[in-house]
Amino acid sequence: GAGVSQSPSNKVTEKGKDVELRCDPISGHTALYWYRQSLGQGLEFLIYFQGNSAPDKSGLPSDRFSAERTGGSVSTLTIQRTQQEDSAVYLCASSLGQAVNSPLHFGNGTRLTVT
């Protein structure tokens, strides 16, 4: 079946603009995760959804970042008033079960560049 789908694959935006990143998880996967990866760095955890609720959003860096998930499926990560330090690859992943005990399946990411 289809894997995790993210759009857009690339996004260039001006400082101060808002952006929306979309993630469509594998069908039937109840858990969904957002990560950020800066160049040459590891994965920075942002938020985790189980169904439509977010039991752990401790990784969101500031109140400019928000995420939602609807219908237990598609998720949107929104960054308001973008800053240059927001430039990174944003990775979405999904898993079949709970956050523990289930390996993550990653999408190809959205490369965000803030100019």
Place this chain on the structure above:
Amino acid sequence: QKEVEQNSGPLSVPEGAIASLNCTYSDRGSQSFFWYRQYSGKSPELIMSIYSNGDKEDGRFTAQLNKASQYVSLLIRDSQPSDSATYLCACDMRFGAGTRLTVKP
């Protein structure tokens, strides 16, 4: 703060050698442990998962878990140039910074 630490790289080994990658974690309540491989410009892909103390072998890969020491490792036997990548350790949903491995022909 739940932290996952990996041994600093980069790590370079000759072809055919054993590559050893190490990871420690701070959250004693962590239940699941994973090793992912990430090629340059690509997304991480799962190599191994381990949930209980001891060793788990899958082909050329062996994962080791010691919950008392809060330590996870990955051994790659008979390393191949195609194993050259960044290896990410994950505890539950937290990731380490990764160790870049280069296998030289």
